[in-house]
Amino acid sequence: MFWQLLTIELKKIFKRPRTYIAFGAILVIVFLIQIAIKYDGKSYFDLLLNNLSGSFEFDDDFKHKFINGYLICFVILNTLLIQMPLLVALVAGDAIAGEANMGTLRLSLTKPVSRTEYMIVKFVASFIYTIALLVLMAIFALLGSMFIFGTNDMVVLRSEGIELIKQSDVLWRYLAAFGYAAIALTTVSAIAFLFSVLAENSIGPIIATMSIVLVFTILSQMNIPFYDDTIKPYLFTTHTVAWKGFFYVKADASGTTINGSIENLPAIMRSLGILVMYIFVFFGIATWIFNKKDILT
Amino acid sequence: MEKIIRVKNLTKDFKELRAVDNLSFEVTKGQVYGFLGQNGAGKSTTIRMLLSLIKPTAGSIEIFGLNLFQNRKEILRQVGAIIEKPDLYKYLSVLENLKIFAAMSGKRLSTPKLLEQLAVVGLADRAHSKVKTCSQGMKQRLGIATALVHNPQLILLDEPTNGLDPQGIVDIRKLIIRLSKELQKTVLISSHQLNEVELIADAMIIIDKGKKVMEGKVSELFDPAETVVELKTTDDALMIEKIKQAGWQNIIQEKRSDCILLKLHKKDIPSILQKLVKLDIPILSFYSRHSLEDYFFSLTSAKHVLAATDN
Numbered sequence: 141m142f143w144q145l146l147t148i149e150l151k152k153i154f155k156r157p158r159t160y161i162a163f164g165a166i167l168v169i170v171f172l173i174q175i176a177i178k179y180d181g182k183s184y185f186d187l188l189l190n191n192l193s194g195s196f197e198f199d200d201d202f203k204h205k206f207i208n209g210y211l212i213c214f215v216i217l218n219t220l221l222i223q224m225p226l227l228v229a230l231v232a233g234d235a236i237a238g239e240a241n242m243g244t245l246r247l248s249l250t251k252p253v254s255r256t257e258y259m260i261v262k263f264v265a266s267f268i269y270t271i272a273l274l275v276l277m278a279i280f281a282l283l284g285s286m287f288i289f290g291t292n293d294m295v296v297l298r299s300e301g302i303e304l305i306k307q308s309d310v311l312w313r314y315l316a317a318f319g320y321a322a323i324a325l326t327t328v329s330a331i332a333f334l335f336s337v338l339a340e341n342s343i344g345p346i347i348a349t350m351s352i353v354l355v356f357t358i359l360s361q362m363n364i365p366f367y368d369d370t371i372k373p374y375l376f377t378t379h380t381v382a383w384k385g386f387f388y389v390k391a392d393a394s395g396t397t398i399n400g401s402i403e404n405l406p407a408i409m410r411s412l413g414i415l416v417m418y419i420f421v422f423f424g425i426a427t428w429i430f431n432k433k434d435i436l437t
Numbered sequence: 438m439e440k441i442i443r444v445k446n447l448t449k450d451f452k453e454l455r456a457v458d459n460l461s462f463e464v465t466k467g468q469v470y471g472f473l474g475q476n477g478a479g480k481s482t483t484i485r486m487l488l489s490l491i492k493p494t495a496g497s498i499e500i501f502g503l504n505l506f507q508n509r510k511e512i513l514r515q516v517g518a519i520i521e522k523p524d525l526y527k528y529l530s531v532l533e534n535l536k537i538f539a540a541m542s543g544k545r546l547s548t549p550k551l552l553e554q555l556a557v558v559g560l561a562d563r564a565h566s567k568v569k570t571c572s573q574g575m576k577q578r579l580g581i582a583t584a585l586v587h588n589p590q591l592i593l594l595d596e597p598t599n600g601l602d603p604q605g606i607v608d609i610r611k612l613i614i615r616l617s618k619e620l621q622k623t624v625l626i627s628s629h630q631l632n633e634v635e636l637i638a639d640a641m642i643i644i645d646k647g648k649k650v651m652e653g654k655v656s657e658l659f660d661p662a663e664t665v666v667e668l669k670t671t672d673d674a675l676m677i678e679k680i681k682q683a684g685w686q687n688i689i690q691e692k693r694s695d696c697i698l699l700k701l702h703k704k705d706i707p708s709i710l711q712k713l714v715k716l717d718i719p720i721l722s723f724y725s726r727h728s729l730e731d732y733f734f735s736l737t738s739a740k741h742v743l744a745a746t747d748n
Binding site for chain 1: 485488489490491492509510511514516518520522523524525527528529533537538540543
């Protein structure tokens with residue numbers, strides 16, 4: 141029954157024209173970034189390297205290697221993973237509230253399906269939608285950029301300098317980063333689900349979710365020492381950017397990066413744990429409320 | 438007789454409002470059971486409780502002899518329902534909608550089988566149309582198809598003829614009678630169209646402000662030999678005076694601002710009409726009203742609403 145219900149949910153999501161707005165938006169952003177870098181990438185990366193040029197000298201050959209598919213994908217991920225919560229909230233915020241608004245919720249709940257089962261199916265379907273978005277990103281941002289810009293060792297810019305990751309050591313990091321992003325976005329999904337259960341139209345949950353993401357992101361990025369220990373460690377937005385950790389590598393005594401290494405894996409795992417905890421808490425509360433709720437729409 | 442629904446002391450409070458008040462009733466297998474009441478009387482709240490969409494504040498519901506809230510899934514497998522207007526997935530086709538609700542009911546039906554179901558409600562030729570292109574009547578038919586698609590034993594229909602044209606209403610009436618009489622399904626139907634219920638129901642309950650006002654077999658609730666006649670004359674007050682002088686005051690049921698209601702035996706109508714003509718007050722109209730409707734209004738607070746309107 142679970143698989144049958146899941147198939148139905150996926151059909152409902154993917155038969156809906158509005159679902160493809162998110163896919164279209166991703167394609168447009170990826171394409172625009174790729175075009176811009178293809179035709180004027182050098183000045184963009186000169187700007188990026190400005191901060192480091194005081195202590196490093198970069199020759200043209202290095203700059204040529206520097207702009208390759210792996211780096212472009214990193215830039216795209218940096219840009220898109222901030223916007224993607226909105227795209228996820230569009231579907232997750234609509235999951236229950238949209239059905240209530242359409243009037244189909246009451247009909248669905250007269251069927252022999254438990255409310256918990258209904259919630260789980262909806263949540264898994266929205267997770268699959270998130271995965272679909274990330275797969276699309278992987279295809280166009282990673283594989284597309286590899287095709288357009290070629291591959292080489294990957295340069296990662298950090299505040300304290302640059303790191304060079306061997307090209308043979310890059311792809312698994314992207315796989316891990318996309319996997320981590322799926323969990324991070326599912327956290328947003330869980331929050332949107334909670335609001336979706338409380339509302340009777342989709343707009344409220346979508347706006348409420350985005351407001352929370354926005355406020356938490358601002359708090360996470362503010363450099364106010366008082367918040368560093370008191371609030372920031374508990375905000376999910378502090379942990380959603382931990383995917384970058386997969387691109388921070390260890391170096392040996394000579395300064396050469398070590399293949400397959402991750403600078404601070406425990407920190408990534410801790411962030412992952414916090415996100416998973418967020419998912420369980422928010423989804424748990426949403427399911428509890430949904431089970432108690434009188435369906436009046 | 439096997440009881441399919443057994444409701445005892447059902448009560449539902451929404452904060453300060455008591456929507457359903459200590460309601461008890463039973464529905465027997467194969468019966469078409471009419472559920473009557475005005476808007477806000479508590480019909481939809483009761484039906485939603487029968488479907489576990491709303492949790493009662495107090496009381497119990499047994500369906501097929503099982504406690505609803507302890508055996509929800511098992512019971513709902515055998516129940517089909519329409520609650521108020523049938524809202525469906527507008528961006529999907531008629532067939533896709535039916536397929537979804539069949540699957541949610543635990544039935545995997547082939548496309549030909551689903552088309553057969555659509556043919557029952559006259560929608561086979563619109564199977565591939567998007568629901569958003571369908572009229573309200575078509576949506577109502579599709580709603581009925583989704584309620585019947587898994588061949589349930591109990592069918593709960595909340596205002597099923599809403600939005601249907603006269604032919605559609607006749608078709609649904611025939612379908613309900615067929616479901617009950619030929620297929621031995623139990624049907625609970627709520628409606629504000631009282632003549633609808635009168636034509637198809639074996640028994641009915643009338644509720645007002647969440648409370649039971651009357652329950653029984655339709656044939657026992659009102660005398661089919663009696664009817665209420667609405668009489669309009671050029672001077673109603675004088676007509677009433679003359680009727681009283683003639684000693685027929687027992688036929689006067691009610692004086693309204695624009696007419697007089699007379700309660701008559703159908704066989705007496707021709708002679709009474711002749712006598713009224715002889716009273717020499719010009720008669721503007723004289724027609725038989727729907728008896729059940731008057732009965733209903735006399736029992737529920739609609740009477741007070743009417744009186745207030747008349748004043």
